[in-house]
Amino acid sequence: MNADNNEAQVYLNGQFIPADQARIPIMDRGFLFGDGVYEVVPSYGGHFLGLEPHLDRLDSSLDAIRLRNPLSRESWRSVMRRLIGAPPAPDQSVYLQVTRGVAPVRDHLCPEDVEPTVFAVANPIKPRRPEIATQGVTCITRPDIRWLRGEIKSISLLAAVMMRREAEDEGALEAIMVRDGMVTEGAVSNVFMVHRGRLITPPTGHLLLTGVTRQLALALAREHDLEFLETQIPIDDLREADEIWLSSSTREVLPVTRLDGQPVGNGRPGPMWQRMDALYQQYKEEVRLGRI
Ligand code: PDD
DSSP states (O other), X not given: OOTTOGGGEEEETTEEEEGGGOOOOTTBHHHHHOOEEEEEEEEETTEESSHHHHHHHHHHHHHHTTOOOSSOHHHHHHHHHHHHOSSSOOOEEEEEEEEOOBOSSOOSSOOTTOOOEEXXXXXXXXOOOTHHHXXXXXXXXXXXXXXXXXXXXXXXOHHHHHHHHHHHHTTOSEEEEEETTEEEEESSSEEEEEETTEEEEOOOBTTBOOOHHHHHHHHHHHHTTOOEEEOOXXXXXXXXXXXXXXXXXXXXXXXXXXXXXXXXXXXXXOHHHHHHHHHHHHHHHHHHTTOO
């Protein structure tokens, strides 16, 4: 394998090596306990979108699980840049993961002197299918069976894996989760709705992830005078919404046009989504040109 080929290389504990040579010991706590956190950071043309907010959130997740960040901010930036290659590079996301490391025995309590395991890899970002802008995507709703620390970007993702499978089995892209009658977020995305021209999204806190794409969409809304509100969304209100959107780093902002088999609004991507998507695409192009 060509050592200069960036696509084939992953980063593992200080080394850039071909993916098929990367090995994790079986006693790694990520493997045994899901004891770790992660980030997914998109890049366009060799420039990251939201790198600093993603690294800030990594710090918060690590603080929350009482794990020190094994790399400095500058080291993260340089590892991640090396994985995607110099501009103009293809559009890719970097998946990065820090686990508590390899302990001598399987014990929920971890000794203090264990070195975290650090892994990062670049993956291509699939361009959005053109039908999505005209037809939108389908979602189902499910009870939010996850834990109560949704703000931590934990690698323990069993509920999300189960939900995405259930969604797929019903021909849907995503499962929107509902706790105590209120919408929290998607299995792998944040949720917005539009009601009478106003954009509404559930407030951040322990129940959901503070999505970087969510924050960007709200910043764009603020900058361009779109009215928005961060407040609880009862599931019955979601069913009456004029528009529903999903947001995530790899899927951007998507229009949801069917929910549990029923049309959302008039069943087509709405005007507010079109406006937000145009703003988002414009922002992305600025990133691609290295201007942001
Ligand atoms: N997931 N909520 C959950 C539960 C998520 O898993 C994600 C993203 C988001 C959106 O966050 P952001 O805008 O920062 O990507 C919200 C990533 C993409 C994943 O697990 O692959």
